[in-house]
């Protein structure tokens with residue numbers, strides 16, 4: 001079972017690539033953002049709690065996020081692979097992911113695709129997406145900027161341990177959707 005992490009700032013195109021990969025390889029796609037928005041839309045208890053954080057562009061506290069993710073991982077232990085999109089975003093989340101993969105004996109983090117992109121391009125993409133999707137957290141420039149700041153402050157450094165060097169693959173996220181997916185597919189095929 002392969003574990004693929006898509007990593008990069010908000011709006012860099014992780015979700016788009018995750019959907020393409022899911023179709024192509026039949027992997028399970030776990031997006032924390034999609035899950036949270038689903039809970040908010042359905043007005044679940046979890047949705048009521050996380051609503052505040054998403055609207056402010058702040059990270060949801062780790063224990064909430066990791067518990068939610070662990071439930072989903074346990075549901076999918078017999079799949080051929082999982083794509084993590086928007087997770088992990090903190091060092092605690094990295095530890096938690098490593099821990100559950102070990103406990104369930106379902107492998108390890110095999111590859112981390114690091115999407116890199118210019119800041120200006122990012123802000124434009126997010127605001128554009130907001131206009132189309134009506135995502136509240138994408139329409140407000142302050143929230144968009146706060147998410148990018150949170151990314152730089154908390155998330156960008158989570159893989160700085162030496163052991164992740166070998167699994168890190170840089171992706172030029174300014175290229176076209178098709179070029180990026182061809183590149184990623186090529187990298188994943190190396191595992192089969």
Ligand code: ADP
Pocket residue numbers: 009010011032033034036053054055057058059060061065085086087088089090093137147
């Ligand atoms: P984007 O990557 O475009 O910011 P996401 O859909 O991944 O969008 O996330 C939207 C929001 O959901 C984040 O701003 C944050 O509030 C919350 N969120 C998503 N993933 C996590 C996570 N791993 N840890 C904490 N909060 C998260």
